[in-house]
Amino acid sequence: MRIVLLGAPGAGKGTQCKYIVDKYGLLHLSSGDILRRHRSEGTQLGEKAQSFMDSGALVPDDVIIDMMIDEISRAPKGGYVLDGFPRTVKQAAGLDEALDGKGQGIDAVVNLDVDEEAVVRRITGRRICPKCAAVYHVETLKPKVDNICDKDGVELVQRPDDTAEVVKTRLQNYNEQTAPLVDYYKSRNSVYDIDANGSAEEVKGRVFGILDPLA
Numbered sequence: 001m002r003i004v005l006l007g008a009p010g011a012g013k014g015t016q017c018k019y020i021v022d023k024y025g026l027l028h029l030s031s032g033d034i035l036r037r038h039r040s041e042g043t044q045l046g047e048k049a050q051s052f053m054d055s056g057a058l059v060p061d062d063v064i065i066d067m068m069i070d071e072i073s074r075a076p077k078g079g080y081v082l083d084g085f086p087r088t089v090k091q092a093a094g095l096d097e098a099l100d101g102k103g104q105g106i107d108a109v110v111n112l113d114v115d116e117e118a119v120v121r122r123i124t125g126r127r128i129c130p131k132c133a134a135v136y137h138v139e140t141l142k143p144k145v146d147n148i149c150d151k152d153g154v155e156l157v158q159r160p161d162d163t164a165e166v167v168k169t170r171l172q173n174y175n176e177q178t179a180p181l182v183d184y185y186k187s188r189n190s191v192y193d194i195d196a197n198g199s200a201e202e203v204k205g206r207v208f209g210i211l212d213p214l215a
């Protein structure tokens, strides 16, 4: 099975990815993880990507496409889940071009669909203990004493990435990039829109309901 997993920031993509990979024995190919690995190992590709990032630019589509196709070419026969890639129509087209040549196209595109207001509430309410990394939430997982870690009494903080402004910008960027991507896939692949509201277990049930018949 060759799967593309799409989902807005906060849609629970990482969690569902893990469920899918475990159940169907697939390889998890996260573009973020792979890029970090190239950078930390100082490969040619990693240095190229780093030079763009140092100047504040996005890593160009061509660099990401080459990196991911290299990774896919070494994936086992069982298949894989692509996570964080493709992110643009150009990346998707580049991927298709490489895969179609081998007769190994994408089997399913799973699109996790969430209520964005709920995502904003969940992320912006998150508070972290800077000492022990315990995670709390101002509404759903409160510490016993307001804003103080239960375990060590340290004052909780909000991650810089968890502020409303950052979350809304990320959602907006995602939607601008992904809407055309979903349209692209709908024109040539099976796209499964999955309601990603509710608990991780509930969403997992819906995802497996779609993927079981394909496995």
Ligand SMILES: [Zn+2]
Binding pocket: 129, 130, 131, 132, 133, 134, 149, 150, 151, 152, 153, 154
């Ligand atoms: Zn703590």
